[in-house]
Amino acid sequence: MIKYFLVVICLVFTQLIEQNNSYNTPKNWPAPFYNFKKNKLSKEKILLGRVLFYDPILSKDSTISCNSCHSPFSAFTHVDHAVSHGIHDSIGTRNAPALMNLAWHKSFMWDGAINNLDMQSLAPISHPAEMGSNINDVVMKLNRSKLYKKLYHNAFNDSIATGEHTLKAIAQFMLTIVSCNSRYDKVMNNENKFTPQEENGYQIFKKNCSSCHTEPLFTNGEFANNGLASDALLNDKGRARITQKKEDAYKFKVPTLRNIEFSYPYMHDGRFKKLNEVLNHYTNGIKKSETLDAKLQNGIVLTSNEKVDVIAFLLTLSDKQFLFDKKFAYPKEVIHLQ
Amino acid sequence: MKNTLKLPFILSLIVFLFNGFNNIYGQSDCLNIQINASFKDKPLMLNDTVYAFKNNHKIRFETLKFYLSSVTLIERALPVWKEEESFHLIDFEERDSNALCLEIPDGLTFDAIQFNLGIDSLTNVSGALGGDLDPTKGMYWTWQNGYINFKLEGTSNLCNNPKNEFQFHLGGYTAPWSNVQQIKLNVANTSAFNISFNLLQFVNELDLENLNHIMSPSDSAVDYAKLAAKCFSIK
Secondary structure (H helix, E strand, C coil): CHHHHHHHHHHHHHHHHHHHCCCCCCCCCCCCCCCHHHCCCCHHHHHHHHHHHHCHHHCCCCCCCHHHHCEHHHCCECCCCCCCCCCHHHCCCCCCCCCCCHHHCCCECCCCCECCHHHCCHHHHHCCCCCCCCHHHHHHHHHCCHHHHHHHHHHHCCCCCCHHHHHHHHHHHHHHCCCCCCHHHHHHCCCCCCCHHHHHHHHHHHHHCCCCCCCCCCCCCCEEECCCCCCCCCCCCECHHHHCCHHHCCEEECCCCCCCCCCCCECCCCCECCHHHHHHHHHHHCCCCCCECHHHCCCCCCCHHHHHHHHHHHHCCCCHHHHCCHHHCCCHHHHCCC | CHHHHHHHHHHHHHHHHHHHHHHHHHHHHCEEEEEEEEECCEECCCCCCEEEECCCEEEEEEEEEEEEEEEEEEECCEEEEECCCCEEEEECCCHHHCEEEECCCCCCCCCEEEEEECCCHHHHCCCCCCHHHCHHHCCECCCCCCEEEEEEEEEECCCCCCCCEEEEEEECCCCCCCCCEEEEEECCCCCCCCEEEEHHHHHHCCCCCCCCEECCCCHHHHHHHHHHHCCEEEC
């Protein structure tokens, strides 16, 4: 009797907690991949994560924060830097990806080196050319700060910063970085209409691009070789660096195209500055190699008008509300208190 | 009406008290197993001790750390008890970490102990974890994900590099380089036994002239993990 009673109470309780922490999946999107059960969202944890994201305390000499390379106004990429001072053995060779909709990613980094968003922050924190610190030093510094004692206490009911809690908080903030309010989304929700040019671009896109840049996330989460000539000097083998498999050579994670207007330069090494250069690559620049994706064997055939239309469509993926969302901005209300 | 309410209350009180006692006394029931490392049958000394091995070559150790996980007790080839949340970082720099305290029920009989050297693949993809698995423990790769299952560092004149160093960071959780090793040891006297890692046996098998760094998942990392797994015994 009492057992059942307790079980029922328990169920009701967990139900309530679940509801409070529910993650807003935009209409018609697939379920997120991230396991929220292992890192339940809370306002306090997200705030802690946001403060950490913007705090150079994470770097050895306290000069670089995550937002040095992932700024909100450029969809969390490194504006105008072809290659951000890269990570690990790809020092100075890779372009910082735009950060958004990360809850739907199965792996992180251009080569998928990182298996879980929680663990992402370890890479920049530990790399000598980046933040040059390590998680132990970071945790030690955080534990000396009054502000963080309070923030950790509010978030985890424990004022002591640990590696686990630090990583989980930063992940929580990143999970909230969702872009789903572009013109494209409004058109899909019947709140807006494409111009005839955008509509034509959309049709061409669906035919030629969406097998990899799949709606609604504009990535299928897979790795592909889209025919970029490899840089002889860097010879970045992409996915094969992780799997050591020949068939993965020169494959990179298919990037999202949301907010593509703002996340230039393009590709893993930032080789293209403009979208028309990207389209010229797909029509005239595809380089054949053993791992080139089957769909691109013959390049993509587009007239110059069609290219203009595709670009018009790509611009409908810009989400101004996202770029200027105060929820993602520098946490002046908190840092100010210090 | 009142009585029907009272009965469950009293019952639950009894259950509660019983559980409470169980917890208090349960602790003294903990089966204590020391994890030792030896070199030439003596306890391993880190840092200052230079050992002779392989015909008077020299070797010195700075770090020996590894994970033991999924500790299971076995009787007649069947598991009879499994530790929950079973992850232990064994670190020979921090002495007191090297004891397992298994809270087994009274009177449990078993004839073997089984554990993993390293961390299983599911745990490797489970995001940030705490306790012995906290990434501040220095047993997590940063440039690529995954736990380091076994870490041995030191110097030897056999190592052909400027500081004569060797560093073996063994790990990897995906095929073909899944690194975790299952170890089963028969136990004769189940009330008091220790587990010993024979480091001399391990380094005698190494080819320090040609391979003195393993820092990522690879075939050699798997071979070395298999080697390490053979060096455990009951003492």
